[in-house]
Amino acid sequence: MILLKHKNFYLILGHWIFFGSIIGLIVGSATTFLLETNDYLGDDIRSKRDWLIFLLPFGGIIIGYIYMNYGKVFLNNTLNDTAELNNLVIDSVHGKKEVPRRMGPIVYLGTFITVLFGGSTGREGAAVQMGGSVSAAVNKFFKVNKFDKKIFIMSGISAGFGSAFGAPITGAIFGIEMAALGKLKFEALVPCVTASFVGHYVTTAAWGHKHEEFIIQKVPEISxxxxxxxxxxxxxxxxxxxxxxxxxxxxxxxxxxxxxxxxxxxxxxxxxxxxxxxxxxxxxxxxxxxxxxxxxxxxxxxxxxxxxxxxxxxxxxxxxxxxxxxxxxxxxxxxxxxxxxxxxxxxxxxxxxxxxxxxxxxxxxxxxxxxxxxxxxxxxxxxxxxxxxxxxxxxxxxxxxxxxxxxxxYDPKSRLYNLPPGETIENVEKKKKSTKHN
The missing domain is CATH 1.10.3080.10 (Clc chloride channel)
Incomplete structure (x- = not known):
């Protein structure tokens, strides 16, 4: 009986490390492509051609067309709209929705158009959504069980964030912490750490991408x-x-x-x-x-x-x-x-x-x-x-x-807030507005 428990433990551990590594490898490579392309579009093309800003509204039409015609997917009788961006990834962690595999390529294309024509944006959203998209593909290909599906979506988030900023430790925790306030699913640590570190080293060591550096010249003495x-x-x-x-x-x-x-x-x-x-x-x-x-x-x-x-x-x-x-x-x-x-x-x-x-x-x-x-x-x-x-x-x-x-x-930031557990930020906002109007 004890031997069987140990065997199961090591099997699950190996299972998590294996899938975390696969997710990290793919997401790390995809994130490198995102970073390098964004640098090229933003620094080499847009910054030398000020007139591209006038094409931004037309870029918006293209992005809108893509999301309206290709961004909505029905899975398990539920509409999953990729235009919900990171919110869809979070909902998939909670098991309410699923991340369509097409979400990553769509958000990359949208991000490139936004950066090229001068929209004000960053990178981690695209990396996180690609992470969710890759995890969804891995889940489907290997027919992963329902419980591990959520954990691997978290791993995809970790790999995306860790490789996008050259911060693998942060990425590992971000994948767990992003979905909920006041609740950390530490069971996801092993695949999230694996995915984040593998993604980071694929981006930096394998593909040679250099991240920006921010240097604090002087820190004040403790007082x-x-x-x-x-x-x-x-x-x-x-x-x-x-x-x-x-x-x-x-x-x-x-x-x-x-x-x-x-x-x-x-x-x-x-x-x-x-x-x-x-x-x-x-x-x-x-x-x-x-x-x-x-x-x-x-x-x-x-x-x-x-x-x-x-x-x-x-x-x-x-x-x-x-x-x-x-x-x-x-x-x-x-x-x-x-x-x-x-x-x-x-x-x-x-x-x-x-x-x-x-x-x-x-x-x-x-x-x-x-x-x-x-x-x-x-x-x-x-x-x-x-x-x-x-x-x-x-x-x-x-x-x-x-x-x-x-x-x-899951837990309010203060006991002064009388909130039921599991309430979303969106619902809290709506209740505040309705209370004000009443």
């Missing part, structure tokens, strides 16, 4: 005054994450209502708004990924309201139906806000930029552990005491808001 400043700053950064999430979802709900969920019309109109905003601003600093200004915010002063520019551009881009990730825009918003606050708060500029980058991401994604691990990996362990406090404070003060309405709240 109670500095901790108080960090707490205050984390509250400000968390409110900025809430502002972004509310604006982005507000624009999405408004555009869907006005255009009766016609993705082509929504994206076309959104593209026109982005073109108009670009002409008003007089530069393309807030189009595309904005990696140059993001890195610049660690070493020299950037425009004071750069964080607000990126916030509006990204909220309009993604809220109107273009696709891509939200992590890099959140990094940009946080880092440039930290840079702007350097004028008022006596802390090193690079430290403030780093603090903003991590804290805004923590508040928006509702993933404080993954955000803290990202700080350790991204900044080589510098100032980790401060980052731990900033991540937790930002997570708490952002309330039950977030990038992904499908996130489930």
């Amino acid at each position: 109670s005054i500095t901790f108080l400043k960090v707490i205050l700053l984390a509250v400000i950064f968390s409110l900025m994450s809430v502002l972004y999430c509310q604006l982005r979802h507000g624009i999405q709900n408004f555009s869907e209502k006005i255009f009766k969920r016609n993705h082509m019309k929504r994206a076309f109109f959104g593209g026109i708004v982005i073109v108009a905003l670009t002409l008003i601003v007089g530069s393309q600093d807030y189009n595309g990924r904005g990696l140059q200004m993001l890195q610049q915010s660690f070493s020299e002063e950037v425009p004071t309201f750069a964080f607000l520019g990126k916030l509006v551009f990204t909220a309009v881009t993604l809220g109107s139906g273009f696709v891509g990730g939200e992590a890099i825009p959140l990094f940009f918003i946080g880092a440039t806000l930290g840079n702007a606050l350097h004028t008022f708060i006596d802390l090193p500029m690079s430290f403030l930029a780093a603090l903003g980058l991590i804290a805004v991401f923590s508040g928006g994604a509702n993933t404080p552990i993954a955000a803290f691990l990202l700080a350790i990996e991204m900044f080589n362990g510098k100032g980790l005491e401060y980052f731990l406090v900033a991540c937790l404070v930002s997570y708490l003060f952002s309330g039950h808001h977030g990038l992904w309405p499908s996130q489930k709240i």
